[in-house]
Amino acid sequence: MNLSAPSDQERVVLLVDDMPASLDFLVQALDRAGYTVLVADSGERALRLLELGVPDAILLDAAMPGMDGFATCRRIKAVDAYAHVPVIFMTGLAETEHVLAGFDAGGVDYVVKPVRIPEVLARLATHARNARIARLAREAVDIGGHGVVLVDSHGRIAWQSPQAARWLGEAFAEQNGHPPADWLLALCTASLPGGGETLALRDGRSLNLSPLGPAGLGESLLLLSPRQPGGSPSGRLALATLTRRETEVLSWIAKGKTNRDIGEILGMSPRTVNKHLEHVFEKLGVETRAAAAALATRGLDPAE
Template sequence: MSTAVILLVDDQPETLGALAQALEADGTTVLVAHSGEAALQRLDLVTPDAILMDALMPGLSGFETCRAIKAHPAWQHIPVIFMTGLSETTHIVAGFEAGGVDYVVKPVRAAEVQVRLATHMRNARAVRLAREAVDVGGHGVVVVDGRGRLAWQSPQAQRWLAEAFAPEATQTAAAWLAGAADTADAPAPLLQRAMPDGRTLVARQLGGIGMGEAMWLLSLAAAGEATPSRLASAMLTPRETEVLSWVAKGKTNRDVADILGMSPRTVNKHLEHVFEKLGVETRAAAAALASRELG
C-alpha cells in the first residue's frame, strides 16, 4: 500500500472525485486546495510527495503557482503534474517552462495518473537522496538518462566533469559514464579518469532510479593514490549505500527505516552486510569511516 501524500489543486476538485477515490483506495493521502493561493498556504504546513495542479484557476494560475513553488528552496523538489483541458503545444510548453514534470489532459484517467505519479515520486526521491548524499560531503552526483545524456548534475560534479572533459564536458562525460553498463550479476561499475592536476576522478554507479536513468557518485582520489578509497572498494549495493549515508548523518535504524520505507529489521540486515564489506564490527565504526571518506 502507498503511504504517499498528494496535494490536489483545482478550483473544482469535485470533478476529480474518481481520481481522488482511486488514490485513496491505494492508501494515498489526498489533500485538496481550491486555488493557487490556498496551495501555497497548504505547503507552509505540509510537504506532499507530489502535486496535481489545474492550469487555469481564478487568482493565481497553475503555471504561476508552480513557478512560486519552484522558487522556494524547501518546495522545489516536489514534482508538479499539470491537469488541464488545454492541449495546445503552447500550453504544454508553458507547463514545462513553469517547472512541471508532466502534463495530463482532462478528462484524466485515474490509472494513468497513478502510474505517472509513481514514476515522478520515485525520481524525485532519488534526486533528493542524491542531494542528501552530497550534503554528507566531498562527493558529486550525476544522473544519466536512458539515452546516455546527463539528466542532472550536482554543482560539484559539474565542476569536476568540466575540468576532466573540457572543452565538450557534458557530451564526453555522458559517453564515458553511459559506456559502462551495469548488470544484475555484476558489481556496480567503477570508472577512473586522470585530472589535469594529477588527481583521479572516480565514478561509481549507484544503480537505476527508474525510466532507464542511472545515478553515479563521483569523488576525487589524491595524486599517486593507486586504488579507490576503502568505501569505494567495498562495492556496497545502492540500498546499502543509502542506509550507510543516513547512518553517517546520525539517523537511528528506525529513522532510516521510515525514510527508506523498510522495516528496522531490514535496515539492520543491510548494516550487517555493510559491516562485513567495510571490515568493521560496529555501527559507530562504519559511520566514522563513511563520514571520514565522504567528508
C-alpha cells in the same frame, strides 16, 4: 519521523492552471486528502512561488496562454533546487505527440481533463513519495564521500548532489562547471567495462564517473568517486569497496535511522538491512553503529 511516508502537514502540491476557479473541486479533494494546495494561474506565477518554497509535486496545465505548460516544465527542470519535483500534466490534449511533448519537457505523468479525482490522487501519491525517497537517497550518498548526478535523455544534468556539483565545477571550470551534454550522454548510454571515465582534480586526485544505469523516464544515474594519485582509494572513506546498497545503508545510519526506518526508506526488510550493515562493519573495520556513523560523518579512515 518516517521519511518514507510524509505526514499530511508536510504534503504540498502546486496546482498551475490559467483558470484555477474551474478546478475548485480538485482543490477541495486535495485538501480533504491532506494536501496543502498552492495555486498559480500562470507559468510565471508558478516559478515565483517555487522560489519561496518547494512542493512535493506539481499539477500543471499543458495549454495555457503565454508560457504554456511545456515551457514552464522546462524552466522548472532547469533549476537544481526543484528539478527533482515530479510534474504531472493536466491536459485535454491526449494525442500521442502532446503526451510525448510533456515527457520530453520533464514531466513524469499526465492526466486527461476533465480530471478524475481518484486517478489524480493515486498518481500524485505515487510520484510524490517516489521523488522524495529518491531525493533523500541521493543526498545521503554525499555523506559517504560520493557524489551523484542524474542525467536526462538529452545529456543535460537534471539533478546533482552538492558534492557532485563541487567536483564537476572544478573539473569543468572552463565550461562554467557544465560538462558537455554529448559527453555525459555517451557516458550514460555506452557499455563501458571497468567503470566509466576519469577526470583530474586540482588537488592531484582523480575523479571516477561510473554509470549506474536507468533511474526513471529517460534518465540515468552517475556515481562520482574520488581517488588518490596512483589510483588508490581516497583517504576519505574507502567506499569504493562498499556496494551501492551498503553505502546507502551507511548513509542512513549516519543520519540516526533505525534498521526499520532504513528498511522502509530503501524498500527492504530490517533483516536485510542488518545483513548489509554486517558487511559494512567488516569492510570498515568497526564493530558498532556509532563507530560506522562517526566514520561516515567525518569521512575518515579508521587509521586517521
